[in-house]
Amino acid sequence: MNRKAQFVSAVLKKKGSQRAAGSAFAPVNIALVKYWGKRDQELNLPVTNSLSYTLSIGTHTSISLADRQDAIWLNDVPLSLEHPIARRLIAFCDLFRPDPATYFQIKTKNEVPTGAGLASSASGFAALTMAMNDLFGWDLDRRELSLLARLGSGSACRSLFDGFVEWHTGSREDGLDSFAERLDVEWPEFSVEPWILSSEQKAIDSRKAMQATIEHSSLYAAWPAKVAHDLSALKRALFDRDFDTLGAICENNALTMHATMIATAPPIIYWTEESLRAMRLVWQWRKNGLPIYFTMDAGPNLKLIFLKKDEATVRTLILSSKVYYPTSKCL
Amino acid sequence: MNRKAQFVSAVLKKKGSQRAAGSAFAPVNIALVKYWGKRDQELNLPVTNSLSYTLSIGTHTSISLADRQDAIWLNDVPLSLEHPIARRLIAFCDLFRPDPATYFQIKTKNEVPTGAGLASSASGFAALTMAMNDLFGWDLDRRELSLLARLGSGSACRSLFDGFVEWHTGSREDGLDSFAERLDVEWPEFSVEPWILSSEQKAIDSRKAMQATIEHSSLYAAWPAKVAHDLSALKRALFDRDFDTLGAICENNALTMHATMIATAPPIIYWTEESLRAMRLVWQWRKNGLPIYFTMDAGPNLKLIFLKKDEATVRTLILSSKVYYPTSKCL
Numbered sequence: 001m002n003r004k005a006q007f008v009s010a011v012l013k014k015k016g017s018q019r020a021a022g023s024a025f026a027p028v029n030i031a032l033v034k035y036w037g038k039r040d041q042e043l044n045l046p047v048t049n050s051l052s053y054t055l056s057i058g059t060h061t062s063i064s065l066a067d068r069q070d071a072i073w074l075n076d077v078p079l080s081l082e083h084p085i086a087r088r089l090i091a092f093c094d095l096f097r098p099d100p101a102t103y104f105q106i107k108t109k110n111e112v113p114t115g116a117g118l119a120s121s122a123s124g125f126a127a128l129t130m131a132m133n134d135l136f137g138w139d140l141d142r143r144e145l146s147l148l149a150r151l152g153s154g155s156a157c158r159s160l161f162d163g164f165v166e167w168h169t170g171s172r173e174d175g176l177d178s179f180a181e182r183l184d185v186e187w188p189e190f191s192v193e194p195w196i197l198s199s200e201q202k203a204i205d206s207r208k209a210m211q212a213t214i215e216h217s218s219l220y221a222a223w224p225a226k227v228a229h230d231l232s233a234l235k236r237a238l239f240d241r242d243f244d245t246l247g248a249i250c251e252n253n254a255l256t257m258h259a260t261m262i263a264t265a266p267p268i269i270y271w272t273e274e275s276l277r278a279m280r281l282v283w284q285w286r287k288n289g290l291p292i293y294f295t296m297d298a299g300p301n302l303k304l305i306f307l308k309k310d311e312a313t314v315r316t317l318i319l320s321s322k323v324y325y326p327t328s329k330c331l
Numbered sequence: 332m333n334r335k336a337q338f339v340s341a342v343l344k345k346k347g348s349q350r351a352a353g354s355a356f357a358p359v360n361i362a363l364v365k366y367w368g369k370r371d372q373e374l375n376l377p378v379t380n381s382l383s384y385t386l387s388i389g390t391h392t393s394i395s396l397a398d399r400q401d402a403i404w405l406n407d408v409p410l411s412l413e414h415p416i417a418r419r420l421i422a423f424c425d426l427f428r429p430d431p432a433t434y435f436q437i438k439t440k441n442e443v444p445t446g447a448g449l450a451s452s453a454s455g456f457a458a459l460t461m462a463m464n465d466l467f468g469w470d471l472d473r474r475e476l477s478l479l480a481r482l483g484s485g486s487a488c489r490s491l492f493d494g495f496v497e498w499h500t501g502s503r504e505d506g507l508d509s510f511a512e513r514l515d516v517e518w519p520e521f522s523v524e525p526w527i528l529s530s531e532q533k534a535i536d537s538r539k540a541m542q543a544t545i546e547h548s549s550l551y552a553a554w555p556a557k558v559a560h561d562l563s564a565l566k567r568a569l570f571d572r573d574f575d576t577l578g579a580i581c582e583n584n585a586l587t588m589h590a591t592m593i594a595t596a597p598p599i600i601y602w603t604e605e606s607l608r609a610m611r612l613v614w615q616w617r618k619n620g621l622p623i624y625f626t627m628d629a630g631p632n633l634k635l636i637f638l639k640k641d642e643a644t645v646r647t648l649i650l651s652s653k654v655y656y657p658t659s660k661c662l
Contacts, residue, residue: 218557219550226549252596259550259590265583273604
């Protein structure tokens with residue numbers, strides 16, 4: 001039995017009572033202190049802890065058993081089983097088939113563009129894990145679901161919780177202590193919204209970018225200490241409801257992650273001209289007195305961090321900036 | 332006597348025979364492995380060695396004694412003595428006045444835009460040092476001139492030599508072993524030319540950017556080891572005339588320097604949308620088979636690294652790219 005299968009059987013201690021179908025919704029989460037680098041690629045164990053905020057948009061997934069082969073619909077379109085997304089979902093399903101001749105029909109819908117650095121794989125694998133839990137009647141708690149979702153996509157383990165969420169790197173080799181947990185913070189005024197500048201598929205997917213950075217960026221050596229510092233500073237800001245300190249930490253953490261990529265040989269630059277323009281606009285708005293910050297993931301888009309009271313202002317500014325993807329469902 | 336004055340008197344051992352006027356030309360140099368960070372701000376002592384290539388364009392400077400106050404012309408325009416450039420030149424001159432009532436008239440002309448990350452301060456302080464040597468008849472050798480020019484602007488110490496030049500950080504506290512030296516490499520085919528995308532003055536000058544990076548960038552900790560690695564790899568490539576290895580090292584070293592700035596809090600981003608577009612064009616041209624690389628300094632412009640045989644192709648590509656500053660005297 002390989003390490004992944006061992007991990008799954010350690011989490012799935014009791015057999016559930018299977019139903020005809022299962023379904024679930026899981027939200028997107030946006031890391032405020034980033035997950036960037038794995039200490040174990042097979043089990044998706046991160047080098048550092050990370051901390052995220054959960055959005056309301058996400059992925060709806062339903063799953064049922066199928067007769068002769070897997071079948072996958074993404075956003076109402078049947079996917080070729082050779083499609084990279086289908087292969088990744090199938091590989092995840094392989095971990096849970098009661099026998100090799102069990103096939104699944106999976107229908108999944110993203111409320112955000114797929115593969116554009118908008119965390120669709122996080123909500124996608126979290127929703128699939130929850131839908132499986134529903135189908136098989138495992139009756140797992142959130143922490144156990146978080147452990148399983150992690151195998152599909154590391155950051156998916158954070159999409160099992162709302163609010164502010166911390167993913168623990170853990171110390172065990174078997175990965176059973178690397179799950180996410182909700183922080184005990186309520187801050188209804190806090191808001192993060194994607195500013196979609198491009199919904200194009202990424203030139204390099206984030207898993208490859210992450211691995212290339214670890215292996216070929218001379219600056220990655222300084223990243224783990226940076227994260228440790230930012231995590232403790234961000235938690236302090238969070239508990240103090242100190243929005244400006246929190247915003248500055250988030251922005252710098254994201255830029256530092258991008259900096260580790262830019263220093264990679266060959267370089268990984270997700271920024272487009274629009275990204276650069278949008279960052280400068282945010283700085284200008286802030287200079288003009290609006291408390292607004294951004295974070296960015298492995299893609300060209302920004303995620304804006306602001307207080308709910310400023311939402312109308314932020315939307316007006318974005319629309320007037322003309323630097324946005326016009327068919328976006330988000331901002 | 333302060334440390335700078337001690338340094339100057341240690342270099343100027345013998346009094347020269349003064350003439351009525353002095354003049355000199357010094358070239359711009361482009362760092363291939365960057366100077367980024369000082370171990371001693373007063374004496375301009377760098378954290379690491381650096382390695383540059385000297386261009387043919389540069390600065391022409393003439394100097395003579397003046398009656399009642401200093402007078403400075405930059406590119407044929409008289410400068411207010413309160414202008415930041417004038418203040419910097421005057422502070423440098425202060426180190427060399429035979430008595431406080433000695434004043435200078437300095438006329439300096441840059442063949443490249445001033446303060447746009449095109450190393451005009453390197454050629455400027457090297458030319459001024461050489462012009463002073465001419466005026467005062469110090470009869471210093473290149474190494475001594477390199478030591479003195481360094482006090483005006485660190486990278487100026489490399490503008491005393493042509494070809495490939497290494498600046499040694501040295502180990503002495505008094506800075507007397509931190510000078511530049513020409514490497515024993517002849518490579519007439521090698522070529523570096525600025526690709527000027529903007530001649531605007533920089534938002535933040537490189538001395539301030541350098542200091543902010545050291546103090547506020549979490550990634551700077553990894554920079555000295557990176558430079559040590561790149562220096563030895565670049566020298567090997569240089570002695571082997573291995574152009575592609577050399578180009579890749581230069582490009583990655585420059586991007587890594589920019590990455591340390593991007594990670595600074597608050598961030599220092601010299602890149603413009605044109606910079607990003609120009610980098611991607613270079614990568615596209617290379618993908619199409621042209622051996623071309625770039626380096627960048629503390630500014631938005633690129634410096635292209637290619638072989639002389641490809642010069643006509645490079646010029647055609649740049650002109651057709653429409654991403655250039657049209658009145659540039661360079662490419």
